[in-house]
Amino acid sequence: MIHFHRVSLEYPSTKTLALYNINLEVKKGEFVFLVGHSGAGKSSLLSLILKRFDPTSGAVYVNGQNLKTLKGNRIAQHRRRIGMVFQDHRLLAGLTVEENLAFVLRVLGVPKGEWRDRITRVLRTVGLVHKKRAYPYQLSVGEAQRVAIARAIIGNPSIVLADEPTGNLDPDNALAILEVFKAIHARGATVVVATHSRELVEAYPQRTIVLRSGQIVRDEKGARYNL
Numbered sequence: 001m002i003h004f005h006r007v008s009l010e011y012p013s014t015k016t017l018a019l020y021n022i023n024l025e026v027k028k029g030e031f032v033f034l035v036g037h038s039g040a041g042k043s044s045l046l047s048l049i050l051k052r053f054d055p056t057s058g059a060v061y062v063n064g065q066n067l068k069t070l071k072g073n074r075i076a077q078h079r080r081r082i083g084m085v086f087q088d089h090r091l092l093a094g095l096t097v098e099e100n101l102a103f104v105l106r107v108l109g110v111p112k113g114e115w116r117d118r119i120t121r122v123l124r125t126v127g128l129v130h131k132k133r134a135y136p137y138q139l140s141v142g143e144a145q146r147v148a149i150a151r152a153i154i155g156n157p158s159i160v161l162a163d164e165p166t167g168n169l170d171p172d173n174a175l176a177i178l179e180v181f182k183a184i185h186a187r188g189a190t191v192v193v194a195t196h197s198r199e200l201v202e203a204y205p206q207r208t209i210v211l212r213s214g215q216i217v218r219d220e221k222g223a224r225y226n227l
């Protein structure tokens with residue numbers, strides 16, 4: 001589903017070699033933790049899957065498609081098939097929870113008649129049906145992050161990427177977020193979560209890829225890892 005073939009990424013502005021010779025295969029339906037020190041290259045790797053950048057060398061394939069060959073509208077189409085969650089929730093402040101979700105459905109071109117059911121379904125997944133009329137400022141940080149996940153999955157993406165999704169949360173809230181990712185995984189999505197949190201990795205022993213200075217230094221199933 002996601003395939004990196006000898007991928008390196010150098011940021012031209014600073015000549016930083018963020019990723020070096022990455023070979024990686026993530027299968028459909030897999031759950032992967034991406035761990036490593038700050039600056040190890042986790043966000044850069046996720047950015048390549050989204051085609052925010054092209055690699056300096058090597059190739060990134062998603063569903064068999066070399067992302068380098070995507071142009072114009074097909075890049076937008078590619079990104080719409082991926083649900084992305086960031087450390088900060090990035091909800092639209094002037095819109096309620098359900099309006100934030102409806103906004104995505106409009107962009108995706110989903111017929112209006114389906115909105116209410118789709119919104120209720122994702123809010124049920126994240127346990128926040130009762131907050132659908134709340135504005136982001138009326139939510140706790142953990143709730144806002146769960147809405148952000150609802151927004152990422154409302155288009156039924158086959159791939160969900162998360163960059164430090166629990167970075168702003170206390171351990172209990174972080175585990176609540178993990179439960180949501182587990183549910184998404186259980187429904188068959190491919191999930192890649194970049195995290196600093198050892199607790200998260202230990203709470204859900206899955207494939208764990210350790211990046212160090214832009215290189216993969218470990219890639220194994222299980223909770224134990226050293227950075």
Ligand SMILES: Nc1ncnc2c1ncn2[C@@H]1O[C@H](COP(=O)(O)OP(=O)(O)OP(=O)(O)O)[C@@H](O)[C@H]1O
Nearest residue numbers: 011013014016018037038039040041042043044045
């Ligand atoms: N847009 C950019 N331009 C130039 N250099 C960048 C850019 N983004 C990241 N870098 C550099 O690339 C390297 C990898 O950064 P990246 O953000 O991928 O690491 P990370 O593992 O996600 O770190 P963190 O855990 O702190 O988010 C770092 O040395 C960083 O300074």
